[in-house]
Amino acid sequence: MLILHDNIESGNAFKVRLLLHQLGIPFNSIQYDVTKGATRTSDFLTRINSNGRIPVVEFEDGRCLAESNAILYYFGVNTIFFPKDKWQQAEVMQWLFFEQYSHEPFVAVAKYILTMLPCDSPRRAEIPTLHTKGYAALQIMEHRLKKHEYLVGEDYSIADIALFSYTHKAEMGDFNLSLFPNIQKWITRIEQRPDFISMYPKDWKKI
Numbered sequence: 001m002l003i004l005h006d007n008i009e010s011g012n013a014f015k016v017r018l019l020l021h022q023l024g025i026p027f028n029s030i031q032y033d034v035t036k037g038a039t040r041t042s043d044f045l046t047r048i049n050s051n052g053r054i055p056v057v058e059f060e061d062g063r064c065l066a067e068s069n070a071i072l073y074y075f076g077v078n079t080i081f082f083p084k085d086k087w088q089q090a091e092v093m094q095w096l097f098f099e100q101y102s103h104e105p106f107v108a109v110a111k112y113i114l115t116m117l118p119c120d121s122p123r124r125a126e127i128p129t130l131h132t133k134g135y136a137a138l139q140i141m142e143h144r145l146k147k148h149e150y151l152v153g154e155d156y157s158i159a160d161i162a163l164f165s166y167t168h169k170a171e172m173g174d175f176n177l178s179l180f181p182n183i184q185k186w187i188t189r190i191e192q193r194p195d196f197i198s199m200y201p202k203d204w205k206k207i
């Protein structure tokens with residue numbers, strides 16, 4: 001069985017959990033406390049990911065694949081979650097790179113600082129800049145979603161999974177999603193899919 005090197009609070013890991021669930025692919029999850037350097041041990045760095053980060057999928061033959069969006073591509077290609085049209089395939093890639101360069105470093109990091117670091121963390125000083133840049137990314141998504149139900153073509157794809165993950169929890173980073181009515185409708189549309197799973201299991205409690 002596949003192993004997902006995972007963390008319940010990581011939106012990057014949730015992207016993978018959501019897609020694997022929607023594809024019906026079973027996996028075992030191993031949780032890492034990323035605030036305590038659990039992904040920086042010599043075993044993790046040598047055997048699992050030399051970049052010291054989750055998510056990583058470990059296959060039965062021992063191969064490990066890191067980078068959430070590469071994992072989405074690996075499992076999503078040739079399924080209903082990846083378009084057949086070449087132009088739309090490139091548009092999916094456009095959104096995946098946008099997510100990693102213009103969205104996640106701001107929307108995800110604000111959530112991390114405000115929910116996982118102590119209240120007196122000096123990193124709180126980063127929040128205003130993260131908000132400026134994160135709001136700019138959300139505005140770009142809002143513009144696209146004004147006229148379309150999903151980010152690429154008219155169908156749900158791995159582009160939506162990649163952007164949904166941190167966007168639907170953006171309020172944990174103190175972003176005001178009520179400013180983005182079309183993003184809110186898109187979030188509801190995705191959450192209402194019959195194959196949807198929540199990021200945080202119902203019985204989950206932060207330690």
Ligand SMILES: N[C@@H](CCC(=O)N[C@@H](CS)C(=O)NCC(=O)O)C(=O)O
Pocket residue numbers: 007010011012013034037039040052053054055066067068069100
């Ligand atoms: N670009 C990577 C980012 C992965 C990442 O930042 N993972 C964080 C958790 S969300 C992590 O493992 N941090 C632990 C560390 O850096 O020590 C991806 O998309 O998978």
